[in-house]
Every structure is written in C-alpha cells, then in structure tokens.
Amino acid sequence: MGDVISKQSAKPLVGRLVVVGLGLIGGSFAKGLRESGLCVEVVGVDLNAASRALAVELGVVDRCEADLAVACRGADVIQLAVPILAMEKMLAQLAGMDLGQAILTDVGSAKGNIVRAATQAFGSMPPRFVPGHPIAGSEQSGVEASNARLFERHKVILTPVADTDPGALKVVDAMWRALGAEVEHMQVERHDEVLAATSHLPHLLAFGLVDSLAKRNENLDIFRYAAGGFRDFTRIAGSDPVMWHDIFLANREAVLRTLDTFRTDLDALRDAVDAGDGHQLLGVFTRARVAREHFGKILARRAYVDPMNTNDLIFLANPGGHATGRIRVPGDKSISHRSIMLGSLAEGTTEVEGFLEGEDALATLQAFRDMGVVIEGPHQGRVTIHGVGLHGLKAPPGPIYLGNSGTSMRLLSGLLAAQPFDTTLTGDASLTKRPMNRVANPLREMGAVIETAAEGRPPMMIRGGHALKGMNYTLPMASAQVKSCLLLAGLYAEGKTSVTEPAPTRDHTERMLRGFGYPVTVNGATASVESGHKLTATHIEVPGDISSSAFFLVAASIAEGSDLVLEHVGINPTRTGVIDILRLMGADITLENLREVGGEPVADLHVRAAKLKGIDIPQALVPLAIDEFPVLFVAAAVAEGRTVLRGAEELRVKESDRIQVMADGLQALGVKCETTPDGIIIDGGAIGGGEVHGHGDHRISMAFSVASLRATAPIRIHDCANVATSFPNFLALCKQVGMNVAEEAQS
Numbered sequence: 091m092g093d094v095i096s097k098q099s100a101k102p103l104v105g106r107l108v109v110v111g112l113g114l115i116g117g118s119f120a121k122g123l124r125e126s127g128l129c130v131e132v133v134g135v136d137l138n139a140a141s142r143a144l145a146v147e148l149g150v151v152d153r154c155e156a157d158l159a160v161a162c163r164g165a166d167v168i169q170l171a172v173p174i175l176a177m178e179k180m181l182a183q184l185a186g187m188d189l190g191q192a193i194l195t196d197v198g199s200a201k202g203n204i205v206r207a208a209t210q211a212f213g214s215m216p217p218r219f220v221p222g223h224p225i226a227g228s229e230q231s232g233v234e235a236s237n238a239r240l241f242e243r244h245k246v247i248l249t250p251v252a253d254t255d256p257g258a259l260k261v262v263d264a265m266w267r268a269l270g271a272e273v274e275h276m277q278v279e280r281h282d283e284v285l286a287a288t289s290h291l292p293h294l295l296a297f298g299l300v301d302s303l304a305k306r307n308e309n310l311d312i313f314r315y316a317a318g319g320f321r322d323f324t325r326i327a328g329s330d331p332v333m334w335h336d337i338f339l340a341n342r343e344a345v346l347r348t349l350d351t352f353r354t355d356l357d358a359l360r361d362a363v364d365a366g367d368g369h370q371l372l373g374v375f376t377r378a379r380v381a382r383e384h385f386g387k388i389l390a391r392r393a394y395v396d397p398m399n400t401n402d403l404i405f406l407a408n409p410g411g412h413a414t415g416r417i418r419v420p421g422d423k424s425i426s427h428r429s430i431m432l433g434s435l436a437e438g439t440t441e442v443e444g445f446l447e448g449e450d451a452l453a454t455l456q457a458f459r460d461m462g463v464v465i466e467g468p469h470q471g472r473v474t475i476h477g478v479g480l481h482g483l484k485a486p487p488g489p490i491y492l493g494n495s496g497t498s499m500r501l502l503s504g505l506l507a508a509q510p511f512d513t514t515l516t517g518d519a520s521l522t523k524r525p526m527n528r529v530a531n532p533l534r535e536m537g538a539v540i541e542t543a544a545e546g547r548p549p550m551m552i553r554g555g556h557a558l559k560g561m562n563y564t565l566p567m568a569s570a571q572v573k574s575c576l577l578l579a580g581l582y583a584e585g586k587t588s589v590t591e592p593a594p595t596r597d598h599t600e601r602m603l604r605g606f607g608y609p610v611t612v613n614g615a616t617a618s619v620e621s622g623h624k625l626t627a628t629h630i631e632v633p634g635d636i637s638s639s640a641f642f643l644v645a646a647s648i649a650e651g652s653d654l655v656l657e658h659v660g661i662n663p664t665r666t667g668v669i670d671i672l673r674l675m676g677a678d679i680t681l682e683n684l685r686e687v688g689g690e691p692v693a694d695l696h697v698r699a700a701k702l703k704g705i706d707i708p709q710a711l712v713p714l715a716i717d718e719f720p721v722l723f724v725a726a727a728v729a730e731g732r733t734v735l736r737g738a739e740e741l742r743v744k745e746s747d748r749i750q751v752m753a754d755g756l757q758a759l760g761v762k763c764e765t766t767p768d769g770i771i772i773d774g775g776a777i778g779g780g781e782v783h784g785h786g787d788h789r790i791s792m793a794f795s796v797a798s799l800r801a802t803a804p805i806r807i808h809d810c811a812n813v814a815t816s817f818p819n820f821l822a823l824c825k826q827v828g829m830n831v832a833e834e835a836q837s
C-alpha cells in the first residue's frame with residue numbers, strides 16, 4: 091500500500107529526468123523515481139563533487155553532471171531542488187538554454203516568489219513550468235539522507251497558473267503520485283498563505299522564542315529547568331537557519347500578514363493577563379484545545395488513508411452473537427444539541443451531564459465556540475457553558491462547518507437569522523445534499539435574508555441585521571427540526587411565533603426552553619413563543635438516546651437467548667414509536683424504574699429475545715420512530731410474514747435515502763423487499779451474508795451490524811466512519827453484550 095511502484099511493473103512515463111540539487115528533497119525525488127522505473131534515465135546536477143560521486147554510488151541517480159547545460163540537454167523533465175534564493179539565478183541560466191519541450195518543476199516552499207522569478211527570467215511564466223511543493227522533510231540533510239519513500243503519504247501541493255500546460259501538469263502529478271504522495275492542486279496565493287500560517291509562522295516563533303530566552307541568559311542556564319513543553323514547542327528551532335532565512339525573504343508578504351494577525355491576538359492575550367480576565371483566557375484555551383485535538387485526529391486518520399485516497403472504514407459483522415447484560419448508551423443527540431444552544435443563549439453558567447460526545451453534537455458545540463461562547467469540556471459527558479445571553483453571540487471568524495449534522499444546520503439557521511452578523515453554514519458531502527428550503531422558506535416569511543445553493547441545498551448564507559416578525563406557520567411535514575428552528579427564531583421575532591405540526595414530533599425544544607425559564611405555550615398541535623423573555627442558566631442531565639438504544643432493542647429481540655437491560659434511556663412519548671412498533675411485532679420489552687430527570691421521562695428498558703411477526707406499521711407511529719426505521723427494517727427482515735411501511739417519505743431525505751439504501755443492502759443479503767415512494771414492503775425470512783454499504787449514514791451501518799445476528803454468513807459493511815456522529819462507542823458496546831462486530835483490520 092502506498093509503495094513506490096516497482097521497477098518491473100511501471101512503464102516509463104518520462105525519458106530523461108534531470109534533478110538539479112541533490113539535497114534531501116532532490117535526492118529523495120531522484121532515488122524514488124529511479125526505483126519506480128517511471129523514467130528511462132535519472133540525471134543529477136550538483137555543485138559539490140563529493141555529493142555527485144555519492145549520488146551515483148548510492149543509486150540516487152544514473153549519472154551526475156556539474157554543468158547545468160550539459161545535464162539539461164535532451165531532458166524531458168527538469169526538477170529544480172535548489173535553495174529558494176538560488177532559484178532566481180538558476181532560472182536565468184535556464185532561460186538562456188534551448189530546453190525544447192522539457193517540463194520544468196520545483197520544490198520551493200514559497201510559490202509566489204518562484205512564479206515571479208520565472209516570469210522575470212523567461213519574460214512570461216513558461217507554460218511547461220509546474221510549480222510544486224512537497225510537504226515533507228526530516229532532520230537529516232544531504233544526498234546521503236536520500237530516501238525513496240520520503241514522500242509516501244505526504245502531501246505535495248502543485249500550484250499551476252492560468253497558462254500552465256495541462257499535459258505538463260499531468261506528468262508532474264503522476265511522478266509525485268508514483269512516489270506515494272497525495273497530490274493537491276492549489277492557487278499560488280492560497281499556498282503561500284496556508285504555508286505562512288502553518289509552517290513559516292511557527293518556525294519564526296520557535297526561533298524567536300529560543301533566541302529571546304537565550305540572549306537574556308548568557309550562560310544558557312535557564313534551559314536546565316526547561317521541561318517537555320519547552321522542548322515540544324521549540325523542536326523546530328533546530329532547523330536549518332539558512333534555508334529558513336531564504337523562506338522568510340521569499341514569502342515576505344504572506345508571512346507579514348499572518349504575523350500581524352498573530353500579534354493582534356497575542357496583544358489580546360497580554361491584555362487579558364494584565365486585566366486578570368480569566369474568561370477571555372479560558373475562551374482562547376478551550377478553543378485552541380479542541381482545534382489541536384481536531385488536528386490530532388486528522389493526523390491519525392492519515393495513518394489509514396490508502397493510496398487510492400479512500401477512507402473506507404469497514405465493519406465486519408459475524409453471525410452467532412447475542413445481546414445480553416446491562417449497558418448504558420450515550421446521551422441523546424437531540425437533547426445534547428439543544429443543551430449547547432440554549433445554554434449558550436442563557437444568562438449564567440449551565441452545567442450539562444451525559445452530553446453525547448459524538449461528532450454531530452460536537453459540531454454544534456464548536457459552532458458556539460466559534461461565536462464567542464466559552465464552553466468547557468466535554469469531559470466524560472460533562473460540559474460547562476458560560477452563557478452569553480440571547481444577544482451576546484459574536485460573528486464567527488469564518489464559515490461554520492457542521493459536518494454531517496442536519497439538526498445543527500436547521501436549528502442554528504433559525505437563531506442565526508436573527509443575529510446582527512452574517513453567517514455561512516456548511517457541511518460534509520451528505521449534509522450538502524439535504525434540503526434546507528424547509529427552514530429557509532418560512533424564515534424568509536418571517537423577514538430573514540437567506541441564500542442557499544441550487545435547490546435549497548447548503549451552504550446557507552444567512553444575512554444578519556434583518557428584524558424578524560412572528561407568524562403562524564403550519565408545517566408541511568412532521569419535522570421537529572423545522573419546528574425547533576422557527577421557535578428559536580421566534581425568541582427574537584417581533585410578537586408571537588406559532589408552529590402547528592401535522593403529527594406529533596419530538597418536543598425537546600419546548601421542554602428545554604421551559605427548563606431555562608422561557609415561557610412556551612402548547613395548544614394541541616400548536617407550540618408558540620413570544621420574544622422579550624430571557625433564558626436562565628440551569629442544570630441539564632441528558633438521558634440515554636432511545637435512537638441508539640433501538641439497535642440493541644432489535645439486537646436482543648432477534649438473537650436467540652438474549653436478555654438485555656438498557657439503563658437510563660429517555661422515553662419521551664414523542665420518541666417511543668420504536669418500542670410500540672417492536673411490541674406490535676411481538677417483542678418482549680418492559681420499562682422498569684420509570685422516573686423523570688430534568689423534565690424528560692427516563693426508564694431502564696428490559697428486552698428479551700422473542701419471535702417477531704410482520705405488521706402494517708401504523709402511520710401515526712412514523713414520526714415517533716423516524717430515526718429508528720433502518721434497524722426496524724432488519725427486525726422486519728427476520729420476522730415471520732410481511733411488514734409494510736407507508737407515509738415515511740421523510741426517510742428519503744435523511745443522512746441518506748434510507749428507504750433505497752436499506753432496500754439495496756437487504757436485497758444484497760438475500761432479503762425479499764420492495765420500495766414504494768413513501769415506504770417499503772419487506773417479506774421476513776432468512777438473511778444471508780455479503781457486502782453492503784453504509785453510505786456514510788451512521789444508522790445504516792449500525793442496522794446492518796445488528797442484521798449479522800441472524801445472518802447465515804459474515805456481513806462486510808463499507809463506509810462506517812460516520813457511526814462516530816451519534817454513537818462513538820457502538821462497537822465497544824456490541825462487544826460488551828456479545829455481538830461479533832468489529833472494525834476490519836486495515837491491511
């Protein structure tokens with residue numbers, strides 16, 4: 091995986107490759123390509139005679155030249171791997187030669203400067219010059235450090251300009267890929283900005299800090315007391331001073347911009363220390379910590395990115411398990427989202443317990459951090475929110491990224507429509523396909539100014555500073571997200587905002603608003619709020635998520651001999667459709683230890699294996715079980731007889747088209763089923779083994795994991811990474827109860 095193509099397997103792409111400058115980067119490029127067999131001949135150029143001899147001896151190149159013109163004669167590709175400030179002279183020399191159709195490329199860490207130098211030397215930017223920058227290196231240097239695998243799984247950024255020849259770009263791209271690199275194309279300016287911020291500024295700070303401390307203490311004695319923090323922060327001050335001197339001179343403008351921004355931020359930190367402003371410090375530190383953790387995850391993910399650039403997390407689910415014992419599933423996703431939103435808008439400090447540390451709820455949490463709310467945690471489900479009041483949010487520094495989370499986007503759009511600042515809401519590929527006009531249109535009727543991409547898809551651009559007016563709105567579909575969005579907008583709208591729903595949907599927003607002391611009236615199917623009140627901080631205990639419990643309710647029902655207790659599960663009557671449906675199918679589920687926690691009913695669910703039968707699912711239960719259908723389809727697939735679902739067209743616009751995607755998967759496993767525009771008909775029977783796809787939809791991946799309990803052979807489930815959006819410890823709990831589901835080992 092990711093290995094350099096072996097000499098035998100590759101067909102030469104390039105006749106003669108000339109690499110000018112045989113340091114670590116140039117030498118590694120030459121050696122890797124020579125070993126790949128992609129070039130007929132690899133010629134090196136270096137000023138240093140010893141390096142030239144060593145390069146041949148170590149097999150880095152086929153031959154070496156001291157003279158540039160001699161080396162470049164008949165070249166097909168010329169790689170310039172010389173120090174960045176030597177480039178100008180080098181390009182001037184090359185401009186005087188007849189290079190024929192040779193492709194030029196380079197490895198410099200600042201691109202604007204190189205494009206300028208090339209334009210000056212050649213009169214205009216040569217179309218066959220492809221500027222490049224491998225983001226790789228090591229503490230070692232010189233040709234003796236050449237490593238054919240140096241670029242494997244490292245990013246290489248190519249920065250073609252408008253006139254760059256596509257053919258030349260393709261060749262350079264292919265060469266880097268042959269070395270196992272992940273190639274990206276970027277604009278010159280963007281590259282220089284990004285590198286100035288993520289590489290050049292940290293080096294400047296490390297060099298600067300060490301020098302500043304060292305020169306104050308001539309005998310360098312203080313370093314005796316420096317511990318890990320100093321060592322980690324300053325490691326890069328050990329880098330090559332000449333190379334870095336070159337880089338700062340070459341990338342001057344971009345470095346200055348990022349440095350000036352940083353100076354402002356540093357001054358703000360200084361002022362906070364000076365003023366004893368702990369709140370400000372905590373805000374910076376908590377935001378920085380999550381950003382750093384996020385970065386850590388990106389780095390960890392790189393470890394299993396394969397050369398095809400896929401990121402397919404596969405669950406292997408083996409038959410023969412059962413579901414027995416006592417478990418506690420993570421906190422309710424809907425309630426977790428709302429706890430952050432209302433806690434942020436409240437006055438005072440809200441403590442949350444049982445918060446779901448899944449990616450969706452964390453996306454909401456990060457959004458409020460981006461808008462200036464100081465939020466501590468989550469730490470083992472505990473979150474402390476320093477509320478800013480209904481009018482205390484600040485403009486975020488950029489677009490708010492909400493990952494896979496439709497709830498975040500829909501609910502946030504309501505309260506952002508009423509803020510004085512503009513916001514843009516974006517998300518991942520799945521969220522970008524989901525309909526947002528269901529919230530944008532009624533918000534517009536209230537006076538909001540919102541733009542979306544084509545057909546009402548994200549991103550959503552929400553303009554600030556537009557006053558909202560309350561209204562009476564009848565929902566065209568049973569959607570708690572739309573209802574909640576409008577009630578949140580109603581907190582800011584002039585007068586009264588009333589939302590009438592066609593069928594009951596989850597009412598966590600209404601309950602929690604009241605928990606924060608905000609009056610909500612509910613009259614039959616209509617919930618109303620009026621502006622002019624405030625939210626007062628409170629304590630929230632998030633119960634276990636019945637939607638996550640559903641996987642284990644079905645698992646224990648269908649796996650012979652199972653006997654499972656799910657502790658502390660939220661059983662809000664607007665969410666318990668799954669229990670009602672399973673009981674109608676013959677499931678043995680009892681509710682024990684009923685109690686109320688923070689305005690939400692909670693119970694322990696006791697479930698034992700039972701013989702299930704197919705049913706016509708009552709339509710009134712559909713909105714009350716809307717998230718549980720993927721796993722209910724699995725129950726139907728093993729039940730005796732036919733199960734029919736109607737009136738569930740909403741399933742087609744969830745994280746995936748859950749009707750189609752489940753039907754495809756069930757059919758792949760040999761189950762007889764047929765889709766209808768608003769539902770599915772499933773004939774229960776046996777489930778076979780095979781390959782199915784999660785389609786990036788957490789609930790699909792988990793449903794097929796449960797299916798394995800009754801399968802006749804293993805089920806491999808592709809695209810399971812998004813299980814982490816709602817149920818990060820799903821596999822651990824499967825193992826605990828006796829199910830055989832695990833991540834497939836990466837080869």
Ligand code: S3P
Binds near residue numbers: 569
């Ligand atoms: C949710 C409402 C439901 C549900 C989603 C969470 C909420 O969506 O599917 O997972 O927290 O309000 P709709 O309102 O689109 O039905």
